[in-house]
Amino acid sequence: MSDITPKTEARAGILKAMAHPARLFMMEELAKGERCVCELREMVGTDLSTVSKHLSVLRNAGLVEIDKRGPQIFYSLTTPCILKFVDCIDAVVRSNAEKQMELVN
Amino acid sequence: MSDITPKTEARAGILKAMAHPARLFMMEELAKGERCVCELREMVGTDLSTVSKHLSVLRNAGLVEIDKRGPQIFYSLTTPCILKFVDCIDAVVRSNAEKQMELVN
DNA sequence: CACTTACTTGGCGAATTGGCCAACTATGCA
DNA sequence: TGCATAGTTGGCCAATTCGCCAAGTAAGTG
Numbered sequence: 121m122s123d124i125t126p127k128t129e130a131r132a133g134i135l136k137a138m139a140h141p142a143r144l145f146m147m148e149e150l151a152k153g154e155r156c157v158c159e160l161r162e163m164v165g166t167d168l169s170t171v172s173k174h175l176s177v178l179r180n181a182g183l184v185e186i187d188k189r190g191p192q193i194f195y196s197l198t199t200p201c202i203l204k205f206v207d208c209i210d211a212v213v214r215s216n217a218e219k220q221m222e223l224v225n
Numbered sequence: 226m227s228d229i230t231p232k233t234e235a236r237a238g239i240l241k242a243m244a245h246p247a248r249l250f251m252m253e254e255l256a257k258g259e260r261c262v263c264e265l266r267e268m269v270g271t272d273l274s275t276v277s278k279h280l281s282v283l284r285n286a287g288l289v290e291i292d293k294r295g296p297q298i299f300y301s302l303t304t305p306c307i308l309k310f311v312d313c314i315d316a317v318v319r320s321n322a323e324k325q326m327e328l329v330n
Numbered sequence: 331c332a333c334t335t336a337c338t339t340g341g342c343g344a345a346t347t348g349g350c351c352a353a354c355t356a357t358g359c360a
Numbered sequence: 361t362g363c364a365t366a367g368t369t370g371g372c373c374a375a376t377t378c379g380c381c382a383a384g385t386a387a388g389t390g
Contacts, residue, residue, distance in 0.1 A: 122270035124250045130318045131311060135244035140348085141237040145229045157367060165227035170349055172368055182321040191357045191366050199317050205310025206236060212304050213235045216287040245378085262337060272380055277338055279378095296336050296387045 137181030138202070142166065143174050146195075150184060151203050154196040242286035243307075247271065248279045251300075255289060256308050259301040 161171045178184045187194045266276045283289045292299045
């Protein structure tokens with residue numbers, strides 16, 4: 121017995137897809153414009169196969185889409201507003217950092 | 226070598242804390258007002274210890290805070306704006322659902 | 331004090347995740 | 361055709377996550 125709705129589960133699924141440093145970084149980068157996998161690999165610094173798998177997680181979540189052009193595959197955000205809430209997340213991050221400072225002093 | 230900043234890692238950490246159906250549900254519920262653990266347990270429907278651990282994940286992320294009153298512990302959101310982006314997440318959820326429909330038809 | 335209610339913590343097993351390597355597909359070029 | 365570049369997929373292993381049960385703490389009540 122649980123009040124958790126399918127809608128909340130779906131939302132959590134989207135969050136889960138974003139909740140990895142490399143994936144969130146790539147989304148932040150894609151917010152600036154489309155990038156091919158090799159560019160992202162360069163910035164993320166892990167194996168190409170790892171980057172590819174992260175991108176397919178984002179794609180399965182419906183957060184990014186692809187455009188094949190020649191030998192390259194360009195990724196872009198489907199829903200750029202998804203990064204708007206970063207401001208509020210940063211408020212939490214800042215507040216956490218301040219609490220840490222208090223502990224130090 | 227990686228361009229991923231500590232800031233992005235911190236953001237991803239916050240997202241990770243939210244990225245579980247039970248935890249997101251509890252945050253949505255706390256957005257309506259403070260709740261004690263036993264109320265949340267009732268709604269989530271898992272073991273009390275499981276709920277308690279989920280809440281401590283949210284607390285470690287700085288997303289909720291507690292107020293002990295008598296034998297009960299009331300949880301509330303530290304940063305209610307954190308749920309504002311749900312609108313955009315829902316846009317993704319809706320879009321995904323539409324794609325599913327297309328496949329069915 | 332004993333006892334109940336409210337909650338947290340430790341520990342354990344099952345399941346998932348994340349990284350790499352190796353192998354594969356696909357496109358473009360000589 | 362053969363070869364290089366770009367990317368995906370499968371497999372494996374280490375690490376993490378999630379749920380439950382059991383045991384512990386903390387506050388209120390008789």
